[in-house]
Amino acid sequence: MNEIVSDSKRVWLSICLQELWVCYFDQINIVYELLEMVKNGHTDYLQLIKNSTKNITEDSFTDVESHQYEPQVLVKVTRKRSSYVREMPNLTKQLTLIRAVSCLEFYLNNSIEVVLKVYPNLIQENWRRKPDPLRSQMESIKGIKKKLKFLESRFRLSLKNSGFAEKQLIEIHETRNILVHNMGVVDKNYIKKVECTKLKENEDRPLTDEYVIKSVNALNQFATFLWSQIEKKFCDLIVYD
Secondary structure (H helix, E strand, O other), rough: OOOEEHHHHHHHHHHHHHHHHHHHHHHHHHHHHHHHHHHHHHHHHHHHHHHHHHHOOOHHHHOOOOOOOOOOHHHHHHHHHHHHHHOHHHHHHHHHHHHOOOHHOOOOOOHHHHHHHHOOOOOHHHHOOOOOHHHHHHHOOHHHHHHHHHHHOOOOHHHHOOOOOOHHHHHHHHHHHHHHHOOOOOOOHHHHHHHOOOOOOEEEOOOOOHHHHHHHHHHHHHHHHHHHHHHHHHHHOOEEE
């Protein structure tokens, strides 16, 4: 079955997709700024902190002109703060990965939704009978694996041409989930969804610089592929159901 879509709707869709891409691009630029910190900012910064705090004593604050703090309190606060700073490299890597996944989710979810608004015939038949077919369809494809399957089955996008392995995307997504929901500790859900993982339950999920850099680049590559393919396919006149 073919669906003919008016020029005005296709123009509206093209504008929406471009606006979504601009939003994604702005956010992914922030991710790449964080990535620069991951790649270049660790050693010198940590060495500076180490050198500046290792010899702190109460005498370090004898000249501080403040009646609000006792010297021993300042020593404690400074050392505590420096311990937080030492965690910054790992926290930065976590934040970088989490934000990169969020950028892709934002772009993917909203792109699917605006396409379905213009091409409602792509909504699966069982959801078309619902009071709100679009919302029902979107709620039925929560989770990255379901979205990928939907892109292939309903949008007829060949994800193999993206140069991006589905297993890699799922692994990155599940790593993000345990960082957000389980303090980076591997759980049963992670082991179930990430095939061939060597990690065991209750182990910390290590984040190397190389892993974060490769993951961010792969996510951005996939988003770029989606943008080009969705724009090309759904701003044409005919879509096949």
